[in-house]
Amino acid sequence: MRLSFTQFVTIDGVYQAPGGPEEDTSAGFTHGGWSAPFDDEAFGAFMTEVFDQADAFLLGRRTYDIFASYWPLHNDPADPIAARLNDLPKYVATSTLEHADWSGTELLQGDIVKEVTALKERPGRELQVHGSGNLAQTLFAHDLIDTLHLLTFPVLLGTGKRLFTPDAQPTNFRLAGTRATSTGVVISSYERAGRPEYGTIGE
Template sequence: MRLITVRMFLTLDGVVQGLGRPDEDTRGGFRHGGWGPQYNDEVMGRELAKGMAKPGDMLFGRRTWQDFTTAWGNATDDNPFTTHMNAATKYVVSRTPENAHAWQNSILLRGDAVETVAELKAQTGNDLSINVSASLVRSLHVAGLIDHYTLLIHPLTLGGGARLFEGPAPLTEFELTGSVTTSKGVIIAHYARLT
């Protein structure tokens, strides 16, 4: 059975929307896009690189996959994140037909997210990671399919925007398995599911 690890960048008030750039995700009139890059530093880069140290496959919701395809799929720089992202097998969870060939090594998982991911998780293979696909994370969390969380908690509040958990989440306990604070005040906390 594969494990599923989630990596989420969020603010102190739980906002996960529009981390990278102003036009990334303006749904609901969100005007605070691009809040995250100012907090990048060597410590964060080193911690994120640890996730690339072992083989793994990736899970994406449709919207995040489309955004990442634009940002990473055509990049040819020497950035190790680019190399990792392009080489990994990428599973795209979507009910609508997509051009999975738009980004190399992408495979479309059509149908219900919980059912298709539960089937994939039950198979043998590389562990799976999810980066910033909040609605996919919410669905899989409710179904008890998330094994680990790495939360990058940024020292700011935005007062609005999509949050990691909107509405009730089931009672689930996690154990803190490690943490580090970056030079810019981001707390990177690693949690493993207990129940």
């Protein structure tokens, strides 16, 4: 399976608590819910397209807790996102959870790089990561993410957890597609394309 990562970020690269005020208040973050005002039909259509490609999900513990508290209670078979999240296998990278109540969930408590590498070798289309910024940083560092869907919202917050950290692995990406929603969200899809090349402009 290819590994795809979908993330909401602000213009200044913050990914913390896009969905609601109480989602993640660590370090005194007070801007939770910043993505909510920008939902529209085009945004929903893109997310449905992404979930249509999923054969399994890989989640960090915090994202798992958020999803597991919501989606099992909204298991509408007519909702393509709910149906896939509830029906498909879910793998959770964790060192603290001892069991998972959400049907179809398996805990990954060993070496996450080895665990994810093994998952990618299984047959299927996409192993998808949604949110889970801390996990994604580890996956980026080990070249495990094949496709990046970056949804940039027209918001600047100044504080909050940043997706790309100073120790990120230098990586080239190829732009595979881009679109903008009516509310100003820029959706860019990238494919990993090796290491950066360097030169001098004008030479």
